[in-house]
Amino acid sequence: MFTERLQNDADDKAEHLVQIAERLTQWQERLAAVGQDQAGRLRDTQLGLQKAGAEQSAALYATLGAVGSPLQLAQALAEYLGDAAQRGLIFWDVMRKRGNEYIEHSLAGRPPMLSFDYEVLLDAGTFAEHPCNYALVRIVPPAGISVDPLKRPYVIVDPRAGHGAGIGGFKNDSQVGVALRAGHPVYFVIFRPEPVPGQRLADVARAEARFLREVRQRHEAAPKPCIIGNCQGGWAVMGLAAADPSLVGPIVINGAPLSYWAGSSGQNPMRYTGGLTGGSWAAHWLSDLGNGRFDGALLVDNFERLNPGNSYFGKYYTLFENAEQEEARFLHFEKWWGGYSLLNGDEIEAIVDELFVGNHLASRQIRGPDGHLLDLRNIRSPIVVFCSEGDNITPPEQALFWIADLYPDDRAIRAAGQTIVYLRHLHIGHLGIFVSGGIARKEYDRIVGTLDEIERLPPGLYEMLLSEDGRNASGDPRYRVSFAERSLGDLLTLDHDTRAEERYFEVVRAVSEFNRHAYELFAAPLIKAGSSEFSAELSRQALPLRVAHYGLSDFNPWLLAIKPFAEAARAQRQAAAVDNPFVLAERAFAHGLEAWMNLWGRDLRDNACELAFYGLYGWLAALGVGLDQHAPAAAEQRATEDRVAEFVDAHLDAGGARGALLRMLVELAGTAGELDAETLSGTLERARATGLFEGMDSDTLRQLVHAQSTVLAYAHDAALDALPRMLADPAERARTLQALDAIVPLDLVQRPNVAAAIHDLHARLPLVHPQAEATGPAAG
Structure with a gap:
């Protein structure tokens, strides 16, 4: 027995060593591939700069030669x-x-940089319980603009990431300006530059929830408010909606990181910063040096x-x-x-520990103000995500991959009743997402203009596509908006590598926890004892x-x-003169200098950081450090699938004529693949005109659409086979098919795949007229 146990232990250890050897080999191959890729990019960049310099020099010499x-x-x-x-x-x-x-x-006092007048409605600094440095203000419409209190109000939450408040209303062409010009009441969540002593993120969440309740009370007859979260305000908004889904209407998050470990090799170096500094201990240290406050x-x-x-x-x-x-x-x-603004030490430490290093938001490991774990799947409102390929703070992977973290497949998104629309820009930078007037006039204008259509899309994942469609009377471009159905597979192609490398960040989290505990045990008491408000302010200035x-x-x-x-x-x-040769020489020198500064001060640095990260944490991952921290989700997924199966069984034949019509419309929408916003709006108007949905409020209608989408997603063939049973009454079947034909727009009918789907639906629901019923059997 003892000998057999020794042998088993030896076999287990041998197998473990073999696995380590395999992981080390994979790590070495990955490290070599990263190094080769970096060398190629640097070579291409350097050759490009040399070529551009030669061309500029030749052009300059030609200009000088042209001087008489x-x-x-x-x-x-x-x-x-x-x-x-x-x-x-x-x-x-x-x-x-x-x-x-x-x-x-x-x-x-560094007041908000809003280009609009405003009045303060609620100041959380005066709250008797859980005060904080946030306030709710109402934007006063400027002269010539009127707002309709019955229209959906907009609430904009700015990021508290080192700067002051106001970026969402920084200029007339901004998120505030777009919503005001569309006639919507606009509210803004601002913050003062210094936090209230003892303030925590949970206090901010409580204040923001109270702000939303205030807005809803002011507009009880209007649809639920649209809440816009910019950058860091995005994850705050998502956490708020997950804690109390009833508070919010549609959610728009712009340049907001939610999947903090995601990114592509060679493109997103900022995500390596936490690992290269040893984790979150540095944030704790800087807060202690600041006498309990962190300098933004x-x-x-x-x-x-x-x-x-x-x-x-x-x-x-x-x-x-x-x-x-x-x-x-x-x-x-x-x-x-x-x-510049300040954060309390507890706030920045929670942000770094829980989000940027821990990546706990999408993995449902953060507790809300009420102590319950936040689950983003609880959100019931449509979510619009605006991101950009040119954003090196929040690349598209970090803005979007939380969707793949939450949902195992496309069907799960529909089963959750969730509608997610994302919009990608190809080159605008992080700040441009918030301050660019062009972005406000194009992307934000179309988001505001199509929000009602977005709210009525069937559950699923969509990409918003914008294309120029002529010009208006003022000469400004008009944009056609369409929503193309996407899959999680489409989403994951944004990562040029694979997500396997994210396991290295598990190691970072483990190392960070060790370093943080070591700092708190050995160094923090000394740092705190030597810090004062005088020394903190001196270091800040x-x-x-x-x-x-x-x-x-x-x-x-x-x-x-x-x-x-x-x-x-x-x-x-x-x-x-603009063609002065010395002006041209100055401009060429300046642009060349900036490019070379980026090569030597950014590209080489970022490549070195990436190699160092892969070298250290890839090696530790190969040895198995931190890899046991990932909790398996198989049991939870099986339980979810069981609940969905019960839901599908219960709703397969349910819904009557309304449910059957919506099931067929959802089927046709999925067949179409891409829906034009104007087409969608017209479809909704024609659906209301049929009278089938008279007396049904928007929430009930959305629940019915959710049920039919889920049934189609998980039992597609059975869902279509059930249509005759849902429309057993001949007269009701005839009215429903007549409504279907009246609702589907001509441009969809003209698509061959949609026309074939409509024909199939009619074939599944043959019409039997009363006269045929009377004469048919007699003739037999």
Whole structure:
């Protein structure tokens, strides 16, 4: 017996060692593949820069050669030097104004950067229980715009990620402006730059829930409010909707990370940061250095480091190149960019531990304010996700892969009654999602304009597609909106690798927990004992981001002396010709310098970080570190499937004429694959005109659509076979088929696959007229 046990143990250990060896081999192959891929990309980038530099040099030499004489060249040089000197004076005067505005904005308490008047309705800082630094404000419509209190209200939640509030209403062409122009009441959730002592994320969630109840009370006769969450506000909104689904109507989340480990190799380096710093202990350490508060300017600084060419040179050269035209835009944006806010240590620690390192939101391991685990599958409202391929903060994988984390297959989305629509932009950056006027006029305008249609889509996963469709009377482009049905497989193709590498982040989570406990045990007591509000404020003010504002302001006598010279330069402005060879040379040098800064300061750094991450955590994963933390979901999935099977059995023949009609419409929608928004809207109007849905409220109708979608998804053939039993009465069957033919639009009928599906439905439901019933048997 003892010998047999030893032998079994030896066999188990041998098998374990073999598995480790296999994982080590896979890790080495993966590491080599990543290195080769990086080398190829760097080579291509460098060759591209060299080619561009050669082409620019050739063009510049050709321009110089076209100059008629040395005298003309000297005149061009003199013209350029005068122009550059004037631009330089204006540039430094604008930088002085930026510093002054930063100081004035700070002394004013860094109020929200909203371009609209507003009134404060609820201030959570005055709440008797669980106060926090958030407030609900009502946007006052500007002159010439009226809103309808019976229309769906919009509630916009801004991100608290280092900056101040107001980015969703930063300018007239913004989320606020679009909703107001459509006649909707608009509310905004703002926050003050400093948190209430002891404030936690749960307190913020309670306050936001109270805000939504206030909005609903003000608009009881209107549809449920649409809630928009920007960036960090997105996961807050999703958690809020999961905790109390009854509070919200449609949800729109923009540039919001929800699947924190997702991403593609070589494209999303920010996700490696937590692993390379050893996990979340650094956030705890920085909070302790801040006397219990975390400086949001550190997050802003981290954002700037992602794109050093633009952050440290490009945006300033754009101002220098077009100083007069860029001044107002530059100062307005920098005022918001420099409105740094603070977070309590408990808040940033929960964000890093639970979300960015732990990835606990989609895995249902975070507790809401009531102590229950948050499950995003509880959300019953349609969800619209707006993301961009050009977003290096929240790439599409992090914005969308939570869907695949929650639902094992496409049928599960329908069974949950969930409608998810995503919209992808090809190149806009993270900030552009919120501040770009073009994005507001196109994407947000169409989201607001089609929200009713989105709310009535059958449950499932869709992609919103926009295509230009002529121009309106003002000359602005019109956009055709359609919704194309998508699968989880379509979604996962966004990851150019596979999701297998996400297991490395399990190791990061394990290492992070170890390091955090070690820090709290050995270092935290010493750090906290040596910290005070004086030392914390001193370290905050000494941060280079703040020093730059103070140094480039009227506090600097050298810059103060520039003011009259800059005013003279503006008054006597003499710009060089656009084809001046020295202007062209300056522009080519500046763009080349920015590109090379990005190559050496971003691309090489990101590649090194990625290799280091794969080298360290891939090795630890191969050894089995942290891999036992993943809880198997097979038992939960089986239980869910059992519940769905019972639901399908109960609803297979249920629903009557209304259910049968909706089942056939859902079948035709799935056959069509892509539905035009106008077609969908017209279909809904014709469905109401049939009178079959008279007296049915929108929630009941949505529940009936959910039931029919689920039955079709899990028992497609049986669901269609059940139609004759649902329409056993000949007169009712005739009315329902007549309604079906009246509802389906002509453009769908003209599609061959839809026409074939309609023919099949009619064949399944043959009409038997009373006269035929009377004469038919006698003739036999």
